[in-house]
Amino acid sequence: MRPNDGSRPGSTAGARDNSKDSSKANQKTKPSPGERRLGDFLCFAVYSANLAFGRAYKKGLDELGLTYPQWIAIVALWEQDGQTVSELGEKMFxxxxxxxxxxxxxEAAGYLRRQRDPADERQVRISLTEGGRRLREKGMHMNLVTATGLKPDEFARLQENVVTLRDNLIKATAE
Amino acid sequence: MRPNDGSRPGSTAGARDNSKDSSKANQKTKPSPGERRLGDFLCFAVYSANLAFGRAYKKGLDELGLTYPQWIAIVALWEQDGQTVSELGEKMFxxxxxxxxxxxxxEAAGYLRRQRDPADERQVRISLTEGGRRLREKGMHMNLVTATGLKPDEFARLQENVVTLRDNLIKATAE
DNA sequence: TGCTATTAGATCGTATGCGATACATTCGTA
DNA sequence: TACGAATGTATCGCATACGATCTAATAGCA
Known part of the structure; x- marks a missing residue:
């Protein structure tokens, strides 16, 4: 028998295949969310593209010894040092x-320092160390996978539209 | 003093601001990855858009009592029931x-069954229960936040380009 | 001044992602 | 046909995300 399997006997699968058109779905021209296939969901496209980016960057980031969010934090701090946790959080969402x-x-890896702001002890200011800046420089020169398969103008428009999408989702979520 | 703070005394912040142009960067017209700002990274746009989608969908998914990946699994199984774990994994990446x-x-929540395939005991076939199908129907009728701020044609092109991006990243990662 | 509300971080519990590995089953082939 | 390789899932450990909650520090105000 299997290791800790957890599968239980039950009725047979039933192999129901809801391919394209459910019987009463063709009354509207625009399909409702329920009638779309997974591949048509923009949210899923973004979700899976994010997974793909993570995997594509994995190899290069491993050479730096960083994860993706760690790398983003270094980049954001390199752009503006001494940010508070909240400020950095706004940029990283x-x-x-x-x-x-x-x-x-x-900090434990020696790439940045965290210090309470003397003027307001509630805040913690983050600043890169020399090692952190060296890491950022090193990351500049390594080519992370960027085979997007898009022409430059498409690439630029995609970038803009994803940002627009993100900002509008945030706005709408805040009500 | 703070709770378990971890902050240590050290040298002062130093507030170095690497805004746009580093001294020797202007030799190329196209900026190298290191010279771009965080907001210019397509990977970061996708990363943050994915976070934004998760937050936008959170409320609706809470009503279903599901997380986003759980919901995706239900949707994928509704489209084709009785898939193996691997098949479902291919669709969900x-x-x-x-x-x-x-x-x-x-399965514990009663939305699906997991059963070893009698023809090949290595495989596990997943099938929705009645409750799982009801959940999918319920999800059809609830409007998840879709305020993308994009015109229909932009939306369609965005969807396509994100998918293209994803597929090319995967291809390039596989070498 | 003294008291309460607000703010900024940190902590905790839960749910993914994912590399590494374990394990049972099946396949290939000598 | 026996046995090592390959296959399909599951398990484990680590690193995010994130809601809820805690704590210290500050702000606001009677």
């Missing part, structure tokens, strides 16, 4: 519950 | 190490 552990790891 | 725990939770 993350909050302290996610950011704090990441920053502590980077 | 996930492998068994991620999928198995998700499927076990959905």
């Amino acid at each position: 993350l909050e302290s519950n996610t950011l704090t552990p990441i920053l502590k790891k980077l | 996930l492998e068994s190490n991620t999928l198995t725990p998700i499927l076990k939770k959905l």
